[in-house]
Amino acid sequence: MHTIAEAQRSAVFPEVNYLSARHTVASWLFTVDHKRIAMLYLVTISIMFALGGSFAALIRLELLTPAGDLLDSDTYNKVFTLHGVIMIFFFLIPSVPATIGNFLIPLMIGCKDLAFPRINLLSYYLYLLGATFAIIVLVRGGVDTGWTFYTPYSSTYAQTEVFYATMAAFAAGFSSILTGLNFIVTIHKMRAPGMSWFRMPLFVWAHYATSLIQILGTPVVAITLVLLATERIWGVGIFNPNIGGDPVLFQHLFWFYSHPAVYVMILPGMGVISEVITCFSRKRIFGYTFVAFSSLAIAVIGFLVWGHHMYVSGQSVFAGIVFSFITFLVAVPSAIKVFNWTATLYKGEITFEAPMIYAFGFMGLFLVGGLTGILLGSMGADVHFHDTYFVVAHFHYVMVGGMVMAFMCGLHFWWPKMTGRMYNETLGQISGILVFVGFNLTFMPQFLVGYLGMPRRYHVYSEEWQMLNVMSTLGATILGLGYILPAIYFPWSLFKGAPAGDNPWDAKGLEWETTSPPPTFNFDEENMPVVTEEAYAYVIERNTLGAR
Amino acid sequence: MFENYLMPESASTIAPRVDALIWVLTGMSAFFFFAVVAALAFLAIKYRKGSDANRDLAHPDNDALEITWTVLPTILAVVMFVVSTAIFLQYRQIPEGASEIYVTGKQWMWKLQHPSGKREINSLHVPVGVPIKLTMTSEDVLHSFFVPAFRVKQDVLPGRYTTLWFEATKPGTYHLFCTEYCGTDHSRMIGSVTVLEQADYQRWLESDDSVMASNLTPGEALYAKHGCVTCHDGGDAARGPMLAGKYGTEETLNSGETIIIDDEYIRESIYNPQAKLVAGYAPLMPVFKNLINEEELFLLIEHIKSMEDTEASN
Numbered sequence: 001m002h003t004i005a006e007a008q009r010s011a012v013f014p015e016v017n018y019l020s021a022r023h024t025v026a027s028w029l030f031t032v033d034h035k036r037i038a039m040l041y042l043v044t045i046s047i048m049f050a051l052g053g054s055f056a057a058l059i060r061l062e063l064l065t066p067a068g069d070l071l072d073s074d075t076y077n078k079v080f081t082l083h084g085v086i087m088i089f090f091f092l093i094p095s096v097p098a099t100i101g102n103f104l105i106p107l108m109i110g111c112k113d114l115a116f117p118r119i120n121l122l123s124y125y126l127y128l129l130g131a132t133f134a135i136i137v138l139v140r141g142g143v144d145t146g147w148t149f150y151t152p153y154s155s156t157y158a159q160t161e162v163f164y165a166t167m168a169a170f171a172a173g174f175s176s177i178l179t180g181l182n183f184i185v186t187i188h189k190m191r192a193p194g195m196s197w198f199r200m201p202l203f204v205w206a207h208y209a210t211s212l213i214q215i216l217g218t219p220v221v222a223i224t225l226v227l228l229a230t231e232r233i234w235g236v237g238i239f240n241p242n243i244g245g246d247p248v249l250f251q252h253l254f255w256f257y258s259h260p261a262v263y264v265m266i267l268p269g270m271g272v273i274s275e276v277i278t279c280f281s282r283k284r285i286f287g288y289t290f291v292a293f294s295s296l297a298i299a300v301i302g303f304l305v306w307g308h309h310m311y312v313s314g315q316s317v318f319a320g321i322v323f324s325f326i327t328f329l330v331a332v333p334s335a336i337k338v339f340n341w342t343a344t345l346y347k348g349e350i351t352f353e354a355p356m357i358y359a360f361g362f363m364g365l366f367l368v369g370g371l372t373g374i375l376l377g378s379m380g381a382d383v384h385f386h387d388t389y390f391v392v393a394h395f396h397y398v399m400v401g402g403m404v405m406a407f408m409c410g411l412h413f414w415w416p417k418m419t420g421r422m423y424n425e426t427l428g429q430i431s432g433i434l435v436f437v438g439f440n441l442t443f444m445p446q447f448l449v450g451y452l453g454m455p456r457r458y459h460v461y462s463e464e465w466q467m468l469n470v471m472s473t474l475g476a477t478i479l480g481l482g483y484i485l486p487a488i489y490f491p492w493s494l495f496k497g498a499p500a501g502d503n504p505w506d507a508k509g510l511e512w513e514t515t516s517p518p519p520t521f522n523f524d525e526e527n528m529p530v531v532t533e534e535a536y537a538y539v540i541e542r543n544t545l546g547a548r
Numbered sequence: 549m550f551e552n553y554l555m556p557e558s559a560s561t562i563a564p565r566v567d568a569l570i571w572v573l574t575g576m577s578a579f580f581f582f583a584v585v586a587a588l589a590f591l592a593i594k595y596r597k598g599s600d601a602n603r604d605l606a607h608p609d610n611d612a613l614e615i616t617w618t619v620l621p622t623i624l625a626v627v628m629f630v631v632s633t634a635i636f637l638q639y640r641q642i643p644e645g646a647s648e649i650y651v652t653g654k655q656w657m658w659k660l661q662h663p664s665g666k667r668e669i670n671s672l673h674v675p676v677g678v679p680i681k682l683t684m685t686s687e688d689v690l691h692s693f694f695v696p697a698f699r700v701k702q703d704v705l706p707g708r709y710t711t712l713w714f715e716a717t718k719p720g721t722y723h724l725f726c727t728e729y730c731g732t733d734h735s736r737m738i739g740s741v742t743v744l745e746q747a748d749y750q751r752w753l754e755s756d757d758s759v760m761a762s763n764l765t766p767g768e769a770l771y772a773k774h775g776c777v778t779c780h781d782g783g784d785a786a787r788g789p790m791l792a793g794k795y796g797t798e799e800t801l802n803s804g805e806t807i808i809i810d811d812e813y814i815r816e817s818i819y820n821p822q823a824k825l826v827a828g829y830a831p832l833m834p835v836f837k838n839l840i841n842e843e844e845l846f847l848l849i850e851h852i853k854s855m856e857d858t859e860a861s862n
Contacts, residue, residue: 073732146729152706153689153731157655241707247690248705281595283608290614312692313703314710317640321633328625332618335580339617342584343610345591347603352596360588367584371577378628380569380635384699387692387727451570452556453696455727458735462723468553540603 011501013420014515021520032117033520037124038103039418041094044124046487048090048131055083057480060442060473068460076459077144078160082137084147085165089172090131092403093261096268097214098127098179100410101207103418105183107511108201110192110529112521115185123178130172137161137168146457148258151239151250155231162232166225173218173225176264180214183207192510194531201509201535202291206271209295213260213267213302221257224250248314255306263302265399266366267295269406270337273359276413277341279507280356281348284536287340294333301330311382320379327377334370338363349540353505354428358409361436365401369394372447387457390450393443401439408435408486415490416504420517421497427489434482441475508536559718559743560698562638567699569635573628639700642713646679650846653684653691653704656733658724661846664753665766670739672724675749679715683811685842692728695741703728709812716743767851770844774836788833789826792855800827814849 018035021027028036058079062070071079102120106113114120137143143165145154154162187208191200227238228250237243239250278285285291307315307323341363350356372394375381385391412428415421445468450456454465461469503512510531514523523529558564594601649672650661660668674680684693686706693712694701697720702712726737744752764772771777782790789799795814800806802825807813816823818840821833840848 068735073735077729077732077734144731148729150690150729153729157689157731241705247707287609287614290618311636312701314705314708317637320636324633324636325626325629328629329622331625332621335621336614336618338584340614342587342591343613345588345595347601347605348591348595349597349603350592350595352592360592363588364585367581371581374577374625374628375570375573378569378573378632380566380632380639381573383636383639383701384566384570384696386701387694448553452553453694453723453725455694455725455735457729458725460735 011499011504013499014517014519016519017420017515017517018520019420019517030121032113032121034106034114034117034120035103035418035518035520035522037120038099038101040124041098041102041127044128044131045091045094045099048086048134050487052083052086052091053480053483055079055086056476059083060476062459063461063469064473066461066463066466066469071459073459074144075142077146077457078142080457081143081146081165082134085143085169086134087399088147088261088265089169090127090134092265092399093172093176094127094179095265095403095407096272096410097183097207097210097264098123098175100272100407100414101183101203101268102179104414104511105186105204105207106190107417107514107518107522108204108509109187109190109195110510110523110531111186111190112523112525112528114182115190116182119178120182123175123182126171126175126178130168130170130175133164133168133171137164140164148254149225149228149250150254151228151231151247152241152245155228155238155250156240156242163229166229170222170225173222176214177218180211180218183211184215187211192529192531195510196531198289198292199531199534200292201271202274202285202288202295203268203271205292206267206274206295209299210264210267212296212299213264217257217260217264217303220253221261224253224257227253248310251310251313252306255309256303259306259309260299260302262395262398263298265403266406267298269362269403269410270295272406272410272413273341273362275507275509276355276359276409277344278536278538279413279505280351280353280359281345282350282538282540283344283346283348284534284538285340286343286346287336288535290336291340294336297333298330301326301333305330305377308377308382311379312386324377324379328374331370331374331377338367338370352429353412354423354425354432355409355413355505357429357432358405358412358435361432361439362402362405362409364436365397365405365439369397369399369401372397385450387455388450389446389454389456392456393446393450396443396446401443405435405439408432411486411490413505414511415493416500417511417516417518419494419497420500420515421493422500422504423486423493423497424489427485431482431485431489434478434485436482438475438478438480438482442472442479443475445469445471445475508538557697557720557722558699559716559720559722560695560700561715561717562635563697563699563717565635565638569632572631576624576628639712642681642711643679643715646681646713648681648683648850649674650843650850651682651684651693651704652687652842652846653693653726653730653737654687655689655731656726656737658693658726658737658739659843661843661850662753663850665847666753670724672739672741673749673752674716674741674743675746676716676719676743677746679713681711681713683709683711683846685709687842689730690728691726691730691737694725694727695722696725697722698741701727709815716741719743719745719748765847765851765854767847767849767854770840770848771851774840776848779833788829791852795853795855801825802827802829811849814852815845818845818848 140161143160145158230236231238237245239245239247305327308327311320449465449468500516510529652659658670660672684704686704691704698714700712700714702710722741724739724741779788780791794809798806819837822831
């Protein structure tokens with residue numbers, strides 16, 4: 001076995017690869033290569049993340065003082081709405097699946113491309129269409145309904161660009177459906193010889209579960225948004241009680257998708273963590289089947305808990321009790337994953353490269369996000385917490401502390417594979433630590449200020465809460481720095497980074513058996529991979545341990 | 549000083565119970581959090597690359613362990629569910645004889661009506677030690693009535709009544725917030741709840757800053773103004789059912805089903821009279837939807853409730 005340093009010294013950048021295949025702009029815009037489409041997505045969602053992040057910066061600046069002095073009320077309402085819409089529909093939902101997942105699933109299961117390469121390109125353009133609608137909303141003056149679009153405010157009272165905003169989410173939704181469809185067919189039909197279901201990397205299992213939610217849940221939100229537009233444009237009474245509708249119906253339909261969508265925003269991240277923890281512990285994952293099935297359990301049970309967003313909405317007590325019970329149960333498969341990742345470290349050979357720093361960060365933050373979810377699933381406690389900053393802190397711990405950490409973790413882990421170049425390792429580690437520290441400083445005070453009673457979506461607040469808000473803004477500044485660093489060293493590495501070699505981490509998995517970056521059809525076409533061992537067949541070289 | 553950053557003020561009978569629940573759940577979460585983090589830190593240090601820890605591992609998986617850490621959290625989850633739900637049911641059990649206040653939310657203010665007809669905007673005065681029931685509706689979009697010091701919150705919907713109750717335990721002035729996003733001035737749809745000692749409350753009630761000069765209650769005046777009495781006087785030839793003494797009783801409808809006459813039913817019968825006709829009566833009543841607003845409706849309901857069946861009591 002060679003060490004990582006040795007592997008890299010001898011590495012050369014492969015002459016034939018998907019990046020160098022053709023250089024024209026058209027060869028990128030009309031590509032059907034899943035790797036190029038993944039890179040198109042990566043660039044686009046990074047821009048959207050920067051946009052959504054700049055809205056977050058405005059929110060935190062405004063909340064430095066209790067008075068509404070930086071933005072007026074209408075502007076503030078538009079800023080938090082756009083922050084939510086952009087981050088959820090245009091960053092979190094496509095984040096891992098459309099970029100890392102798109103790039104890796106064919107490589108991990110040993111095939112040349114996804115099952116439907118052209119649909120994959122279509123899915124990218126639908127996403128781009130949605131993003132264009134979002135930009136139209138922005139240019140025409142914004143939208144102020146909150147990302148939840150609650151009726152009858154959104155359907156009757158709002159004077160802003162609700163229609164274009166729903167069209168943005170609608171188009172992005174179809175992009176998500178097509179990606180999920182493509183993954184399911186690919187995973188069923190295109191696995192390499194020997195790649196049985198239980199030899200698949202857990203990253204693939206996680207994406208399979210995610211895809212199920214995408215294709216079953218997303219059509220419901222699409223219908224809901226059409227109904228909302230119908231009421232808004234033609235005045236057909238669906239949600240507004242003044243014309244015969246029911247506003248709570250909207251909440252049921254909206255959360256029927258949007259709660260499972262929370263799992264679309266975390267399951268792929270969990271898949272990333274399973275890959276990274278095993279690699280940097282040099283261990284097979286502890287409890288493979290339990291981790292795999294917990295993904296499916298989360299996807300299935302996750303469809304039955306939407307009513308926990310509605311304990312104080314006017315929903316019946318009985319419905320609330322049933323939803324609360326199932327909500328407590330859905331905590332269990334997430335706990336199983338955390339326990340198994342922890343146990344994977346046992347008797348491993350652990351190193352702390354940048355991806356592993358991010359993976360540890362993920363576990364700490366996801367734990368807090370998950371456990372505070374129990375307080376919100378509890379009906380007795382949720383009455384007080386509902387729609388306060390406690391909820392804001394909770395879902396940021398899951399979405400940002402969980403998914404964004406996992407996204408960064410995966411990007412650092414597979415960047416050498418995707419680009420063929422190494423980034424600066426020290427800067428990677430520093431960024432991981434900055435994000436972790438900044439994140440906690442931003443959102444921990446929000447749990448407290450929420451418990452004290454500060455409602456969300458308030459831009460004017462009571463003076464006694466200023467100190468906690470100032471801490472939060474300070475943390476957000478550090479967090480921002482942590483995200484700006486990779487925006488510098490990743491592009492830098494494209495030009496100056498050392499060639500990565502096929503397998504810089506000495507990791508297991510088919511994606512590491514081809515060149516970095518891989519050729520257009522992923523593997524040597526004469527010699528497609530055959531799988532002969534289980535996933536994560538890491539072996540610790542015991543005889544070398546004493547020498548170091 | 550730190551209590552200002554850790555504990556919200558607590559001023560209702562349910563608040564200490566909710567706090568106890570929150571801190572028990574937090575304690576349990578903290579236990580799991582620190583247990584997992586300690587395990588992660590311990591394993592990461594002990595098995596860091598280059599350490600001379602023993603790495604012999606005969607059985608990489610351990611089903612007994614898997615079952616343990618599946619079953620134990622499940623049991624714990626069920627226990628937490630039961631305790632949490634028990635507290636929630638207390639939120640929903642409105643004590644008999646609670647004194648009733650009507651709340652109308654509209655962009656961007658709270659309007660509150662006491663049974664005496666006394667009205668307030670963005671401020672609510674209540675006596676200490678008396679259960680208070682709020683019946684709430686909205687003139688426009690969704691709102692939510694939240695008093696952090698009481699730990700109570702309930703969404704307020706257009707076209708429907710929702711209720712919440714509390715019993716204040718400590719005189720003082722507390723925040724009232726709207727917690728369902730409702731447009732431009734959502735963060736200014738705020739007010740206060742002032743809890744008074746019983747005697748102070750009586751004095752406040754009798755202070756005449758908003759009481760009507762007429763000897764009719766506002767509900768009585770509306771009842772007369774809209775001519776309700778012409779059909780609902782209870783005479784033999786009356787075109788509509790008698791209302792006096794009917795609140796809270798059972799009534800049979802044209803469709804054959806029976807309903808209880810409550811706030812929601814009265815509201816529906818005024819806004820959409822044909823929806824649920826009392827058996828034996830023709831669909832003659834006009835729709836009052838655009839003639840009576842939500843606040844007036846509360847006054848009418850209050851009046852109808854107070855009407856006594858004079859014949860029966862004779």
